[in-house]
Amino acid sequence: MATERSRRRALTAGVGVTALVVILYLTGGVASGLKGAANVVVSPFSWTVNQVARPIGHFLAGAINYSDVVGQNQKLRYELGQAQLRANEGWSFERQLQQISTRLHVPFVGSLPTVAAQVTALSPTNFAATVDISVGRDNGVLAGMPVVANGGLIGSVISTTPHGATVRLITDTNSSIGVTYGSGTTTLLISGRGVNNGLAATAIPLATSISPGTIIATDGLEGGLFPAGLPVAKVSKVSLTPGAATYNLILRPTADLRHLSYVDVVLWEPST
Amino acid sequence: MSRAIIPATIVTLIIVALQLEVLSTLRFSGVVVMLVWLWPLAMGLTGFTSLALWVALVGGVLFDTHSTTPFGLTAIVGIILAYGASRLGREGIGDLDSAAIWVTPVIGAVGGFAAPLLYTFGGAFALNFGLWRGSLLTMMVVNAFAFLLLARPVTRIAKVLSNVGDRARR
Numbered sequence: 001m002a003t004e005r006s007r008r009r010a011l012t013a014g015v016g017v018t019a020l021v022v023i024l025y026l027t028g029g030v031a032s033g034l035k036g037a038a039n040v041v042v043s044p045f046s047w048t049v050n051q052v053a054r055p056i057g058h059f060l061a062g063a064i065n066y067s068d069v070v071g072q073n074q075k076l077r078y079e080l081g082q083a084q085l086r087a088n089e090g091w092s093f094e095r096q097l098q099q100i101s102t103r104l105h106v107p108f109v110g111s112l113p114t115v116a117a118q119v120t121a122l123s124p125t126n127f128a129a130t131v132d133i134s135v136g137r138d139n140g141v142l143a144g145m146p147v148v149a150n151g152g153l154i155g156s157v158i159s160t161t162p163h164g165a166t167v168r169l170i171t172d173t174n175s176s177i178g179v180t181y182g183s184g185t186t187t188l189l190i191s192g193r194g195v196n197n198g199l200a201a202t203a204i205p206l207a208t209s210i211s212p213g214t215i216i217a218t219d220g221l222e223g224g225l226f227p228a229g230l231p232v233a234k235v236s237k238v239s240l241t242p243g244a245a246t247y248n249l250i251l252r253p254t255a256d257l258r259h260l261s262y263v264d265v266v267l268w269e270p271s272t
Numbered sequence: 273m274s275r276a277i278i279p280a281t282i283v284t285l286i287i288v289a290l291q292l293e294v295l296s297t298l299r300f301s302g303v304v305v306m307l308v309w310l311w312p313l314a315m316g317l318t319g320f321t322s323l324a325l326w327v328a329l330v331g332g333v334l335f336d337t338h339s340t341t342p343f344g345l346t347a348i349v350g351i352i353l354a355y356g357a358s359r360l361g362r363e364g365i366g367d368l369d370s371a372a373i374w375v376t377p378v379i380g381a382v383g384g385f386a387a388p389l390l391y392t393f394g395g396a397f398a399l400n401f402g403l404w405r406g407s408l409l410t411m412m413v414v415n416a417f418a419f420l421l422l423a424r425p426v427t428r429i430a431k432v433l434s435n436v437g438d439r440a441r442r
Contacts (some may be wrong), residue, residue: 010321014355019349038337045289055293121338124296126304126411127391128340158340166340174400196302196407 036182112227114148114264115139120164129172129195131155131260136164144270146218149263152231152254153177153218157265165265169257170232171198179232180219181210187219190233190251199233199251206245210235215254225270231255276323276436280315283433284327287311288334289364302407303414306387307426308335309418312350313383316357317366317376318434324354324361342398349390353383368427380423384415 117133135141136219137160147167155169168175175192179201186208190201204210214235220228233251240247290441291307298305312328332347339346357379360366366379 007321010325010355010358013322014325014351018351038334042285042288042334042337044293045285045295049286049289050293053290120297121292123339124292124304124335125339125341125346125409126306127387127395130340168340194407196410 025118025170076176113267115141115267117141117165117263119260119263123195126195129155129169129175129192129257130158131167131169133165133167133263133265134163135265136160136162138162139265140263140267142269144228145268146226146266148230148255148256148262148266149260150255153226153244153256154253154257154260156225161271170253171195171257177226177232178221178224179216179218181214181216184219187221188216188249190216190249193201198236198253201249201251203246204249206247210238210249212236212238216251223271227266227268230266276320276348277326277434279436280323280327280433281330284331285305285334286309288331291335292338300414300418301410302346305418305422306346306384306415307422308332308346309350309353309387309415310380310384310422310426311430312354313357313380313419314423314430315434316354316359317361317379317427319358319361319364319367320434321355321358321362323434324358325351328354342395342400345391345398347396348394352390353387357383362368366427368424368431373424376427377420377423380419380427381416382417384417385412388412399418 115135117135117139119131120134121132123130125139133147141157141160143157144159146153147155147157153170155167155172155175157165158168159166169192170177171194173193173194175194177190178187179190180187188201188204188208190199212235216232216235218224218226218228218230218232220226231254233253235249236252238247238249239250280376287307291304295305295307308331311331312324315327316324318324328350329347333344336343336346357366360379364370366376368376388408392408
């Protein structure tokens, strides 16, 4: 009898809390307040765990991956040298392009101000590709601003706090970007395929010619979400079904999204 | 439950902190192991339904506050796992002391395999249809394997906590 009663009570409680969670979800404002309160509750525990776990993690990672770290360091030094060389070579071209862009009234990325930020946390879940960064509203960062790092676009800011922001990566399943390539006459819409799956563009007419290795960049169309010319991805596979009138593309982000430590927020707001 | 609720809540907070600070960076094949789902499942296997539902709710809601995915969805999946596991726990299935040694890990693995799928279906109800586009199968397999390994130790912790409530009941 008592078991039956407690079972019924548990079931009622379960249904009740589920309904509560659904209501909280539907009323976004309440959920937002709850999020702030929950952050306050969890943060001391997170801080403690972080203080304990981080040194242990670093020690283990350093011990296990020492040779990799040395190798990576050498590779990075080489890449840095290459980048400096390219930067020097590209300086005069950049100057010319800036002049042309100004005449065409196209926002040129190089002249846009940026704010450097440190990546403070990766997405805690498998279902969203996001990172948290260390700059927020107090630094002029607003929702919608593009974020670049490692040689390309990595995403855009989706929410901000006074001292932090959340960036949705371009690989997130809710991410869509208008892009172009080559002479800039053709525009495509690419979307994220999930945390580890890169990007894709579907239903591209056969008349549009694009080959693996092509680098695509943001199109910067009027009213678009990104300024023109930010490198987004490289075509890694062209998928053509015999008899079909369209084909699909699989793309790899230009920026290495797996190793994000520092990023730049481009202080550019999408036009409304 | 009243005696066990405070230690269970504290352990849940530690689990959420571990999930956010350690497991979100320690990925296997790019997949995060969802300890916040294993914990209510393990608590459910002890047979304390209310306590299992409570830790699922607290852990899920706190975790969801740090994620950009639909709010409350992790909590709902945790509640479903907790309720299902507690049904088994009440029948003595998955009990660490009397059931066969493989039963708890297998229940954990089934839970770990099913949880991402439940989450994806839940996402569709929350009008977020993009969740399935990730590596769903990889998530299911990695979580199933992780839950297989972790089910017994985590259930042991849950058992110790639930014994606090059990002693109070006696």
